[in-house]
Amino acid sequence: MPCPDLYCVIGNPVAHSRSPWIHARFAELTGQVLTYERLLAPQDGFAAALAALAARGGRGCNVTVPFKHQAAQCAHSASARVQLAGAANTLVLQPDGQIHADNTDGLGLVADIVQGAGLALAGRDLLLVGAGGAAAGVLAPLLLQQPRRLLVTNRTLARAQALVARHAELAALQKVELFAMDTQGLDGDFDLVINATASSLAGAGVPVPPGLLRAGGLGYDMMYGAGAQDFLDWAQAQGGQARDGLGMLVQQAAAAFALWRGVQPPAAQVLQELRAAMAAGQA
Template identity: 70%
Template sequence: MTPLTDLYCVMGNPIAHSRSPWIHERFAQLTGQALHYERRQVALDGFAQALHDFAAQGGRGCNITVPFKLQAAQLATTRSERVQLAGAANTLVFDDGGRIHADNTDGLGLVADITQGAGVPLAGRDVLLVGAGGAAAGVLGPLLQQQPRRVAVVNRTAGRAHALVASHAALAMLQKTELLALDIQAPEADFDVIINATASSLEGSPAPVPASVLRPGSLAYDMMYGPAAQGFLDWATAHGATARDGLGMLVEQAAEAFQLWRGVRPPSAQVLQELRTAIAAGA
């Protein structure tokens, strides 16, 4: 049975904290789109079944968050170039024939929030990407396409950093960007932009890298937001960097997904401002 209003969702575990329903329903209000968007908590071993059930209920698209981004890429029928490069997907589009197309809008959202939201250009800059999991893999390609001078990847497990660098080596060469893996404990370099793609704050560690990676005025960006990002943001501010959380990335990647689903570009800057106001008010 097809729902009267197009159905969308975000799947993850945990998921109760997700702001995505508020964001997408606000996008819908501002663009005159009729849709319903909900959170779906998925059992750790139940992602494939959850996708099947959602499609059977007439679902049109969903966002994917931790820990299912790698599975989302694997289970899709077709994959965008971004997904093929990253091996991870955060946006799925369902067609009437039951096929699932996977895309990854995380990197587009990150780049938009850094270059437009924070007003920091990436071209010609030195960038440190901390982490080599699905979150880091999803953003490295779009970061390289901004043609920074250098991108270094560090990770607690060095082999994963080297593997991520190897998988993006051809793109880096095409963009004329130096791409390398460094030791997470002693990167021996400093950077204009530091992007934390780990969950270090959740683990009780404010920063997984030494303060020596910061330059005066560096942008220190945590892809998480809210309490999960606070330790990293406090660390960055204490060492003279400009700190920014991932709330803008969340809104911008959602705007990219919304455009994929509905063919309409929502006013992301307005929605981000409204969301920050709502969070500050305790909503």
């Protein structure tokens, strides 16, 4: 029998990732034959890790922090989403050695917010916290939902401004008020606050002050697990709903799986199973 096709997730850190469990379940439910691993790359070793995967016959990979910008730069071709974001979370390793980059983060985030949390984004006021690869990957799909306004905030204002500038044309086409602000002096109130920073992974607490989330609004941390709890508590303390990024993880994985295999897996079923398995300590 032929060897199973090889895929992986590359990141630093990566031991926490549930992606191997998700993709194994996708494969089982869709009749695909593959293996999926975690690959820890040194902070300065993404290109070498990608080359090693290709040398083993790897067919593709997911990319997590802090390598999403590097993933886009390593590709020979890229989707429109990647070209706009300057960041990629999904790579397709083709038999001729070419690498194609895509970004399914925003697709996963929007699907989990709109379908999972039941929050329609049209006409809403949104706050996106962070301006790194994670934020870059979701900004365009959020704009396509046509919120009323979208504020990008970051400790380094120049990074937020650069991200906003890249998306200014799309925002104008969607008639969305898009602007940037640093986290110092941040004010206003929002229907949705998205934490796209690595604060939850780093145990650095909540990256924004209280008072920003409207009562009944949604605080969404793109991370999941114990590290996200501070942000979820922050949202609930303001009378808001709280949701971690596990649904986004499954939804973006489903989009990547479909890109690799040409088959759409049942994301909602796998998310339900994953939450149950994590609660039981089995995933």
